[in-house]
Amino acid sequence: MRLQILERAADWPLVLPLFEGRIPAGFPSPAEDYAEVPLDLNEFLVQNKAATFLMRVDGDSMKDAGILDGDLLVVDRAAKPGSGSVVVVAVNGEYTVKRLRRTAEGVWLDPANARFQPMRVATDEELHIFGVVKHAIHTLR
């Protein structure tokens, strides 16, 4: 049998008809030409997937910053903590959530609740920051 190459398959524009789901028999949807990808909350909440971790708040020492007991924290380890950042930081071998404040006298870890006291950290070396809190997600129950 002799075969003759007529055309290379790779040269064709390979367009396959896509019939997914039901084809409405009536008038075509006017929205069809404006179809976009639905919004994804990850896009809003997570800048850096590799460096983002979730944590659960235990306690109300940050309530005046809008961070309540049981809230979900989106913590970014890649973000640079600056004065005023809410951070997750190791205090006495435990991760706690505080607001970082740098002053001439040193570094402070502030709560956001009058019942709690600010904490002074002598040097940056003693400051073990896990990451910067980018969002606190509060679920209404």
Added chain:
Amino acid sequence: MNGEIFGLIDGNNFYCSCERVFRPDLEGVPVIVLSNNDGCAVSRSNEAKALGIKMGDPEFKLRELIKRENVRVFSSNYALYGDISRRVVETLTSMVPAVETYSIDESFLNLTEFRSRDLVEMGRELRERVLTWTGIPTCVGIAPTKTLAKLGNFLAKKRPQFCGVCDLRAATARAELLPSVPVEEVWGIGAASTAKLQKLGVATAADLAALEPEQARSLLTVTGGRVVYELRGISCLALDLLEPTRKGIAVTRSFGNPIFTWQSMSEAIASYATRAAEKMRRHKVEAAHLLVFIHTSPFAEGPRYSNSVSGRFMEATNDTAEVVGLALRLGARLWRDGYRYAKAGVVMTELLPETMRQPSLWSDLDREKRAKLWRVVDSLNADLGRDSVRLLSAGPTAAPWKLRASHRSPRWTTRWDELPKACAK
């Protein structure tokens, strides 16, 4: 120099470092992670190494030391290590496009395109970024071949003067350092090869590099010849970027407690077969062939028995019910009363991509419908936790033959109900 440049980056005491990510209290104290079934130490923090704990030390031998020195002991938490490993690779990819994930804690990098940069500085930046983003300390080896990159990584880890990055690109650096590396530390040189080499007086990496490649090949097969070239700076191994197609999927485990009854054995086989079917679906492959083995402990007292049997499916499948069904029929043929069984396994071979599924000729099973069923089961189990929906033949979730993992830390990053706490008290 115009050849390739490879990097090897790996996590220091990786499992222990993963345990520390969410436990700042574990910083500076001895930590060990035990193997499957809490058998022996498979990862040790530097503090634990300093106490003299060796790789593979059985847990029962360490008990006294653990108590006296307050060593923190963990069961393997693969959910955590796998997630952190993925994050490390993702972090590396943000700086280097060509990354080959070699194992859970090691990646090869192709650094050739960064030739004009200060690569030692780049190695430092990589370490810094992985530490900041994921919390994992690492070391980096840089060299013209993969074997030398591995060696550089070894030196970076063992010798503080390198500050975590060892560059073996220069022949002078290799001439200086290779004589100080024992030959068994060379990638690909195992215990048997080491014994053969030592008889010839080949004791160091430098001795091996000086060996005639022909002689190395006759002594250590093709690999040996390749190792010699690689140690001389001639690259024989390229970066393996494609995930190799799986040849087989094996689920084999030692039991938490020995098994005496077919009831327990059948539950074990059914649950390993379940896991194998899940793995196949995850990799979108089907198997045509299945092997089951069971055996007693080679170390324990008493009568010994070890046997395996294999069978073939009518058509390739990854349907849990079919895989479990065949595995149990085969297992029943192996079973003999009167032994203390220590281990069993289910091995799937002759794998084919799901897309090559043939229309059914033999069975009246509606394969599309069944595939849909298992997709639903998989997604339920993903949401509710492994084995929430399972075949009854796989037995209870807390059966005594199941692995011991009594010191497992929470799955911090993969379970909603095990998230780490941020204290606000």
